[in-house]
Amino acid sequence: MTPQREAVLAAVRSSRVHPSAEEIIRQVRTTSPGIGLATVYRSLDVLVRSGRITELRLGDGAVARYDGNVRRHDHVVCSGCERVFDVEVDLPSSVVSAAGGQVDVDIDDYDLEFRGRCERCRG
Amino acid sequence: MTPQREAVLAAVRSSRVHPSAEEIIRQVRTTSPGIGLATVYRSLDVLVRSGRITELRLGDGAVARYDGNVRRHDHVVCSGCERVFDVEVDLPSSVVSAAGGQVDVDIDDYDLEFRGRCERCRG
């Protein structure tokens, strides 16, 4: 762990919005102004690989978002403003085994993403 | 519907592999050799907007994949070979309402993606 990686990790952990790389870079540069773009992307990769953060591809998948909460949880994405909210729901294991019963794949994980309109985007 | 759009639709519908744009282009060019890249992307966009096909962002989300099956169903992705399989599971509506109860968002849809290793990639 280098100072740059610590700074990136701190930025991801302290954010509540599932930030994109660009948002992370802006945040990190407030305290480490000289950090390079490539270093931030490399740090994110190192942190994801080591399980300290999670990478999310939500919505149209155009940009990666990062999550400092590595406990299993799911997300709700507003289709208006694209904000991402955390939810903790539990998918009955019968659903997972039903899926596993239909294809010859050992399922070991899943991602569940809900979509809808938030209160601001409803009106 | 122009001949190009028909050709793209036919290619997506006849594929069983949730093809990417590149795979679709290759297939379409076997019967319509002159079709342009931009036309294929535009056709895919038209077909998605009109609800005749679905766009999927699976796995790392780097490339879009398309699905001629527009009935609601879910997918299992092999983390070894990245092949995509269809499954029909039903998510209890209590799970959706549990999610909706935790955030102020009117949830109207969800995507559920399972991950695991297929029989080929296990050994």
Added chain:
DNA sequence: CCCTCGTTGAGAGTGATTCTCACTCTCTCC
């Protein structure tokens, strides 16, 4: 025929991410 307009194909452009490379640190190990 002739106009209009939606569509097309080629190629340039875009945006997020990744790669390359010269340079700098931080460790050993004399």
Added chain:
DNA sequence: GGAGAGAGTGAGAATCACTCTCAACGAGGG
């Protein structure tokens, strides 16, 4: 208290999947 090795860095070029621009085309209605 250097010397060398190796990991890590920042700048900028490169990549990749798409998206845009634009001149040309082509069906359909006067």
